[in-house]
Amino acid sequence: MAGLLCLLLAAGPAGCARQGDETDHVLTVLGPWTGREEKSFRNLLNRFEQQHEGVRVDYQGTTATREVLLSGVLAGDPPDVAVLPVLGDLADYVQRKQLWRLGEDIVDDDQYGGPWLSQPTGLSARYWLPVKVDLKSIVWYEKGSSPGASAREDVSRWCIGMGSDATSGWPGSDWIEDILLQRSGADAYDAWATGEMDWTAEPVVDAWRTWGAFMSRDDRAAETALTTDHRGPEGGNGLLFDRGRDCDLEHQGSFARNLYGDDASRADFVASPMLLPGADGQSGYREVSGDFAAMFKESEQARDLMRFLASLEAQRAWATGVEPPFFSAHRGVTQEAYPEEDTVSRRIVREFRQAERLCLDASDVMPPTIRRIFHEKVLEFLADPRQDPVRLLRQIQRVKNALPEGTPWLERACG
Structure with a gap:
């Protein structure tokens, strides 16, 4: 009976959907962070949701990101955005035409230098961005x-x-x-x-x-x-x-x-x-490493999320929002973003900034x-x-x- 009633009401503006449920655009995000790191990342995603009414982010954290992602891709249902620590895998997905390009409005080359935006040979387009670096x-x-x-x-x-x-x-x-x-x-x-x-x-x-x-x-x-x-x-x-x-x-x-x-x-x-x-x-x-976000499903909301993750606001909040803190490739996240008493984190930032060359x-x-x-x-x-x-x-x-x-x-x- 309830299902029939929903069908009868479907022509209405909201049908039987509940506000904040079926009417939301749900973005699925797969990432490598669990425990305290996951909690911090979820806080960051909550900030994104507050800035984008009608969008919800469903995050799945797992240490088996490669296997979970591959399973979703083979089943034809990848996440909207996935974060991987291995660019070799992402380059393979680019070749298979399973990643969406990121426009210049998402990634600012002036803010992400060094090796962080390196792409597969012969391609100039951007397909990923560093969310966290080490x-x-x-x-x-x-x-x-x-x-x-x-x-x-x-x-x-x-x-x-x-x-x-x-x-x-x-x-x-x-x-x-x-x-x-x-x-x-x-x-x-x-x-x-x-x-x-x-x-x-x-x-x-x-x-x-x-x-x-x-x-x-x-x-x-x-x-x-x-x-x-x-x-x-x-x-x-x-x-x-x-x-x-x-x-x-x-x-x-x-x-x-x-x-x-x-x-x-x-x-x-x-x-x-x-x-x-x-x-x-x-x-x-x-030598350095990173966790890189890439877009496996294209939508305005997914691009908004990628743009948010690349922003100075998100990078600073993510890097310093957990203890011990993380590190960002964004040039705007300087050592001053970390407390004066956290000399270890400040010195690590200096290593990033003052190195003769950084190599992934x-x-x-x-x-x-x-x-x-x-x-x-x-x-x-x-x-x-x-x-x-x-x-x-x-x-x-x-x-x-x-x-x-x-x-x-x-x-x-x-x-």
Whole structure:
């Protein structure tokens, strides 16, 4: 009876819809943030809803963004907007014509410089924007202690874990990438990350050998790394503050403070070139990563949301709306946006702004097939870090050579 009544009334202005329900335009957003990060992002989306009457945002946070997004795309029902940490996947979606272009009214190139707006080779249009960024050329330690000169030689001092659910191995790729960047420079790094340099080239082999020699200094280091989750024990405060481990240094991105829980305020850092084995301590190059928003369904409301996420208002509110805070690629979010007493966050912002060059995480910008085998070979290498890595690198190169013609690569990884 109620359904029939709704049909009879459907010709009316509102039918049987309730204000704020069926009459709303609902935007679906998929992102990688859960817990405190999700709460902060939802607060940001609430601000957008308040500014756009009649629009609601349905956010789904998951650590399996790639798998959930792929499922939706294959089913023909992707989210309106998705946020991914891997540009290689987004470049693939661009090639498959599953992303919508972003106009100049959404992304202001003058406010997002460096490598953040790099696009697939041969394309000038914008397809994504950085919502949140992190510094990866960074080593954490506990305030009041000192990293010390022995860090370059003593692997037992380092908290290292390769475990990360379906993406295990990426903490090792971060080590190799940062070592390559600091030893061979940004040009070599850029050529490798964008597919112009072979995996058997000297800078790549050198980075793997350097890391292997370092991990071989203690017979237990590699085995421990393979059996340890990078997040530390469940319910704990990360590896650096794991009382069951005798280590005091961690090569981990600026997001690590979210792993440190109540101990986050006790964490301090130095730039990684000062401590990485074989690195030039004076290097001004910094590896970075980001979470990038892209539009999978085109609508006026979706464009409004993308425009909002790119705005200085949203970037400042998002970066400073949670503790510990996040970081933004927007040039308007300066160190003054963070409290004076938060010297760690202010110094991280300075690293972003004063670096000689910023280079995106290499595995994140590579095609998905290459990224996966890179992570797999990192784990295989750690099973015997004394082995010559050339055999493994040749295997990756063969996979690269077999990629279908036209596989998209980014035009650049370094700004």
